[in-house]
Amino acid sequence: MAFANYPKQEILLPVKGSFIVLSLIMALFLNLLPLKGVVLSLWPDFVALVVLYWCINQPQRVGMSTAFAMGLLMDIGNASTFGQHALAYVIMAFAALVFHRRLLVFGFLKQAPQIGLMLLIGQSVLLLTGLLDGSHFPGWNFFFASATGTLLWPLLSSLLRIPQRPRSDSDALS
Amino acid sequence: MEMAPQFFRQGPSLLARLVFFVLLSLLLMAVDTRFKYLFEIRQAFAVVIHPLQQLANVPATIYDTISEFFVSRQLADENVHLKHQYLADRGQLQQLRGLEAENAQLRKLLEAAQRLESKAVMAEILRVPRDPFSRKVILDKGSQSGIQPGQVVVDDVGVVGQITRNYPWLSEVTLITDKDHSVPVQVVRNGLRSVVSGTGRDGTLELRYLAMNMDIREGDMLVTSGIDGVYPPGLPVAVVSKIERNPTYVFAQVTCTPAAGVGHHRQLLILSLLAPAMENPPEAIEERPKSRKGEKIGVR
Numbered sequence: 001m002a003f004a005n006y007p008k009q010e011i012l013l014p015v016k017g018s019f020i021v022l023s024l025i026m027a028l029f030l031n032l033l034p035l036k037g038v039v040l041s042l043w044p045d046f047v048a049l050v051v052l053y054w055c056i057n058q059p060q061r062v063g064m065s066t067a068f069a070m071g072l073l074m075d076i077g078n079a080s081t082f083g084q085h086a087l088a089y090v091i092m093a094f095a096a097l098v099f100h101r102r103l104l105v106f107g108f109l110k111q112a113p114q115i116g117l118m119l120l121i122g123q124s125v126l127l128l129t130g131l132l133d134g135s136h137f138p139g140w141n142f143f144f145a146s147a148t149g150t151l152l153w154p155l156l157s158s159l160l161r162i163p164q165r166p167r168s169d170s171d172a173l174s
Numbered sequence: 175m176e177m178a179p180q181f182f183r184q185g186p187s188l189l190a191r192l193v194f195f196v197l198l199s200l201l202l203m204a205v206d207t208r209f210k211y212l213f214e215i216r217q218a219f220a221v222v223i224h225p226l227q228q229l230a231n232v233p234a235t236i237y238d239t240i241s242e243f244f245v246s247r248q249l250a251d252e253n254v255h256l257k258h259q260y261l262a263d264r265g266q267l268q269q270l271r272g273l274e275a276e277n278a279q280l281r282k283l284l285e286a287a288q289r290l291e292s293k294a295v296m297a298e299i300l301r302v303p304r305d306p307f308s309r310k311v312i313l314d315k316g317s318q319s320g321i322q323p324g325q326v327v328v329d330d331v332g333v334v335g336q337i338t339r340n341y342p343w344l345s346e347v348t349l350i351t352d353k354d355h356s357v358p359v360q361v362v363r364n365g366l367r368s369v370v371s372g373t374g375r376d377g378t379l380e381l382r383y384l385a386m387n388m389d390i391r392e393g394d395m396l397v398t399s400g401i402d403g404v405y406p407p408g409l410p411v412a413v414v415s416k417i418e419r420n421p422t423y424v425f426a427q428v429t430c431t432p433a434a435g436v437g438h439h440r441q442l443l444i445l446s447l448l449a450p451a452m453e454n455p456p457e458a459i460e461e462r463p464k465s466r467k468g469e470k471i472g473v474r
Contacts, residue, residue, distance in 0.1 A: 025226065028223070028226055029226055029229060029230050031304075032223075032226055032227050032230035032301070033230045033233065033234075034230065034231055034234050034300070034301035034302065035304070036302065040302075040304055043304070063191070064191050064192065064195050065191075065195070067195075068195050068198070068199065071199070072202075072219055073219060073222065073223050075219075076216060076219045076220050076223050077223050077226075077227065077303070078303040078304060078305045079303045079305060079308065079310045079312060079339075079346045080303070080305040080307065080308060081203050081206050081207055082202050082203065082205075082206035082212055082215075082216060083198075083199040083200070083201075083202030083203040083206060084199075084203060086195070086198075086199040086202065087195075087196060087199035087200065087203070090192065090195040090196060090199060091192070091196070094188065094191075094192045097188055098188065129203065130306070130307035133207060133307065134353060134354075135306075135307040135308070135353060135374055136353070136373070136374040136375060138306035138307065139306075142306055
């Protein structure tokens with residue numbers, strides 16, 4: 001079969017707007033947890049991951065403006081320069097929107113490295129703006145968050161996919 | 175001109191939107207770092223995010239409550255110890271009161287400016303932001319509790335930092351280790367005045383522009399000199415940990431370790447703003463907040 005290599009495509013239910021908002025709020029909550037030390041440096045940027053997920057799966061509804069607004073909220077929560085996270089998220093969202101059709105061909109596992117690259121771009125933007133503001137280089141473990149974000153992607157995207165799964169109909173013929 | 179049907183209309187192109195948002199965020203960053211116009215916008219966003227921050231703090235609070243429950247036996251021992259300590263301190267305090275009264279009397283006699291007693295508000299560290307580029311912590315008291323930018327934050331050992339932004343229920347403290355923060359200090363041993371600056375790294379401060387032949391040694395204690403009118407004099411700031419006198423540089427490289435540790439406690443004290451000293455002429459008082467650039471004491 002010529003199509004044997006493609007992953008089986010499910011027909012998904014439409015996403016509720018309230019679920020998108022809820023997932024973004026949850027991501028913000030996870031980012032704002034008061035953490036310290038090693039856990040903090042390994043803690044992935046959940047807001048970036050969720051914004052990327054919706055940019056890839058619902059590009060008509062979540063785009064750069066959402067990314068920008070979430071970035072501003074993160075800047076407040078993080079007490080960083082106003083606009084720093086917004087810039088990083090907008091650039092990540094742009095990459096996701098450009099590649100969203102290509103990314104959807106792959107399964108979540110194969111998407112992960114590409115998502116990792118986008119997270120890395122986003123963190124590089126953060127680093128660059130930080131350095132331009134006159135900060136010290138925070139050390140290479142700054143990029144660990146991208147790595148954990150990549151590892152988390154398959155799990156997170158399967159979780160976000162759950163409400164869209166078609167419910168099995170009890171009347172259906174098996 | 176013919177419009178495309180609704181389904182095909184996608185608004186401005188991706189690239190145009192990218193350029194718009196990138197320019198907007200660059201503008202915001204420039205305005206935020208160079209000028210201080212974004213106060214109201216930040217406030218608005220802070221109101222949105224405040225409930226989430228409170229909620230995010232709930233797990234930590236529950237953890238604290240549970241661990242407090244288990245340490246009650248240690249508390250009994252600690253209580254006994256503290257009672258002894260209290261008695262001992264009480265005695266010393268009596269002596270200190272006497273000295274204070276005597277000092278006040280003497281100062282009055284000398285018609286010297288009285289040192290103002292500073293009031294303090296206790297606050298808890300709500301969270302440490304994950305931003306690796308700035309050294310800040312967020313406290314749980316804000317403008318509703320009368321906290322203003324410029325107030326000094328200390329712990330039981332020494333200076334921690336300064337309030338740089340306040341929200342209704344929160345405030346941001348820039349730690350003395352922040353790269354943009356400087357504190358005027360004095361060496362306890364010989365009264366040498368200088369300015370200690372943050373480096374942006376945890377646990378490191380530096381004394382810049384000290385000439386090679388300055389009398390400073392490792393282990394010297396640095397306290398606030400009070401000449402800035404922001405920090406009350408005599409608060410411990412740092413201990414000199416390393417001095418490099420490299421003849422290729424003009425200045426000695428003096429590294430210090432801050433006295434206070436933010437990582438150790440959750441409770442901090444916010445001191446009230448110092449009232450301008452009496453001998454300052456009125457125009458100097460008027461001028462002072464502007465020269466402080468609204469927040470940090472900029473000694474450049």
